[in-house]
Amino acid sequence: MTKNPESVVKKITNAGSVFLGNWTSKATGDYATGANHVLPTGGMAKMYAPLGVDAYGKWMQVQNCTKEGLARIKNTIEIIAQVEELPAHKNSVSIRFI
Numbered sequence: 001m002t003k004n005p006e007s008v009v010k011k012i013t014n015a016g017s018v019f020l021g022n023w024t025s026k027a028t029g030d031y032a033t034g035a036n037h038v039l040p041t042g043g044m045a046k047m048y049a050p051l052g053v054d055a056y057g058k059w060m061q062v063q064n065c066t067k068e069g070l071a072r073i074k075n076t077i078e079i080i081a082q083v084e085e086l087p088a089h090k091n092s093v094s095i096r097f098i
Contacts, residue, residue: 009062020064025092031080032073033063070096 002008005020012018017029024033065073074093081090 005064012060015060017061018063020062023067023070023096024063024065025089025096027077027081027086027089027092028065028070028073029061029063030089031077033065067096 001022009018009020019026019029070093074097077093078090081087081093
């Protein structure tokens with residue numbers, strides 16, 4: 001959350017996923033936008049493809065929701081976060097609309 005997130009993201013060199021701007025919380029990636037920051041550790045490798053050529057590249061996801069975009073997915077995020085009993089995830093979206 002900065003004055004000019006587009007210029008700041010160009011300076012980020014190490015990140016699995018970047019949640020850009022005032023309307024993009026971690027929960028947007030977890031529950032609605034399709035991007036995620038979860039890495040294949042702790043047994044997760046059994047659910048992901050084997051090592052490939054792309055594993056040797058350096059990749060970073062950048063997500064940027066507008067107020068209108070977040071408003072469209074807000075209820076979905078809040079419901080899933082509530083079911084998972086992660087109130088901070090829910091609040092990370094809800095608080096933006098207070």
